[in-house]
Amino acid sequence: MTHRVAIVGAGPSGFYAADGLLRANPELRIDIIDRLPTPHGLVRAGVAPDHQGTKAVARQFDRLLAQPDVRFAGNLEIGRDLTWDELRAAYDAVIVATGMVIDRKLGVPGEAEPLVWGSWRFVAWLNGHPDFRQGPDLSAVRRVAVIGNGNVALDVARLLAKSAEEMAKSDIVPAAAAAIAAAPLTDIHVIGRRGPEHASFTGNELGEMGRLARAVSVTDAAALGGQPPASDPTPERLRKAKNLEILKGFAGNTPGSKPVTVHFRFNAAPVAVRPGELELTTGVLPVDLSITCIGYTGEPFPTGEGVFAVGWARRGPSGTIPTNRGDSHAVAQQVAAWLKQRDPKSGPDPLPPCVNAAGWHRINKAETAAGAAQGRPRVKLTEWPALLEVARES
Numbered sequence: 001m002t003h004r005v006a007i008v009g010a011g012p013s014g015f016y017a018a019d020g021l022l023r024a025n026p027e028l029r030i031d032i033i034d035r036l037p038t039p040h041g042l043v044r045a046g047v048a049p050d051h052q053g054t055k056a057v058a059r060q061f062d063r064l065l066a067q068p069d070v071r072f073a074g075n076l077e078i079g080r081d082l083t084w085d086e087l088r089a090a091y092d093a094v095i096v097a098t099g100m101v102i103d104r105k106l107g108v109p110g111e112a113e114p115l116v117w118g119s120w121r122f123v124a125w126l127n128g129h130p131d132f133r134q135g136p137d138l139s140a141v142r143r144v145a146v147i148g149n150g151n152v153a154l155d156v157a158r159l160l161a162k163s164a165e166e167m168a169k170s171d172i173v174p175a176a177a178a179a180i181a182a183a184p185l186t187d188i189h190v191i192g193r194r195g196p197e198h199a200s201f202t203g204n205e206l207g208e209m210g211r212l213a214r215a216v217s218v219t220d221a222a223a224l225g226g227q228p229p230a231s232d233p234t235p236e237r238l239r240k241a242k243n244l245e246i247l248k249g250f251a252g253n254t255p256g257s258k259p260v261t262v263h264f265r266f267n268a269a270p271v272a273v274r275p276g277e278l279e280l281t282t283g284v285l286p287v288d289l290s291i292t293c294i295g296y297t298g299e300p301f302p303t304g305e306g307v308f309a310v311g312w313a314r315r316g317p318s319g320t321i322p323t324n325r326g327d328s329h330a331v332a333q334q335v336a337a338w339l340k341q342r343d344p345k346s347g348p349d350p351l352p353p354c355v356n357a358a359g360w361h362r363i364n365k366a367e368t369a370a371g372a373a374q375g376r377p378r379v380k381l382t383e384w385p386a387l388l389e390v391a392r393e394s
């Protein structure tokens, strides 16, 4: 008998936890459970569809699913198909890797759809998440406020600013790509509540904003006089200094020199949202849509003996995909050590019928074949019935 571990959440932190468990003890039997019929979590639904290099990590995750004692259990929702108590009773350990998928709120008057969209909902729409098939109506949107100064804000601004040609090799869902291409967009305002010396952008992502075909990035040189806080560790100071250097380049650009202008605005906190305008502490900005990129929260999950958490569910919504590798591996080692001191439980296979790895491979094959016909990495299936039907086909 060997120990059985359930990992709830088939995103990066869940897969890295499985990888860490197998490194610690190759004998373990691991079930990676997800409420969606597709694995990869944030890599599929959250990473920007034009960042295919980042999405390539999914291939490593799929290799794990080829291991004999690793199973994917998709379309299986804890709380609906199995209770947390049943899960804990059936498995020797449970690892919660559910991430954080609820948009944080600004908490200002007027904050509601259709005037304000959260970045999770917005990016999930672009990425074909079956629960977010409806995006904002962009047909009359000329000016957008992107609120926040992290890499998600840059993703959102870039995805709006890129031309259809620049998105052609991405796996953005065609309806969303068409809506963006048809929108009469002229101005995107990326808004930070603090100065640029505090922004959490990283250099590669900010630099990309200076190389867009149909958009020019601009900022006010007067905002760039600050210095990264001396108390920051050296890598942080270097990252922020690099940001300031890139922004200085943007300050020399001419607004309106390309069809879309991306304005980086700092020291401006949202106060209220009204149709056609966003009130900031610095004044009123005419905008047709605001997209908040200010972080995420998650659903609470039961804790207790034998339950461990990894990734954003454990640490909160910060850190890139590689950050989760080290984090999940460390927790996996703890889990493996903890299991060593316990006898394996016995009992029947706890998994109800669900989408297994073969089902996911069928979805994957259908999507990549549809993509190949258009010279794109994939065209996603975005509807629950279609996903389940393709997964079931033999």
Ligand code: NAP
Pocket: 105, 106, 147, 148, 149, 150, 151, 152, 153, 155, 192, 193, 194, 198, 199, 200, 201, 205, 269, 270, 293, 294, 295, 296, 317, 318, 319, 320
């Ligand atoms: P983030 O880096 O924590 O940025 C959140 C931003 O929201 C901050 O600028 C924060 O400002 C601002 N904010 C929070 N509350 C606000 C409010 N009430 N009003 C106005 N602004 C507010 O988080 P993220 O952009 O969501 O990214 C999450 C993680 O994923 C990060 O580690 C990021 O690097 C990573 N990521 C990486 C990539 C990539 O590598 N390409 C892409 C996407 C995401 P303050 O600083 O003032 O709090």
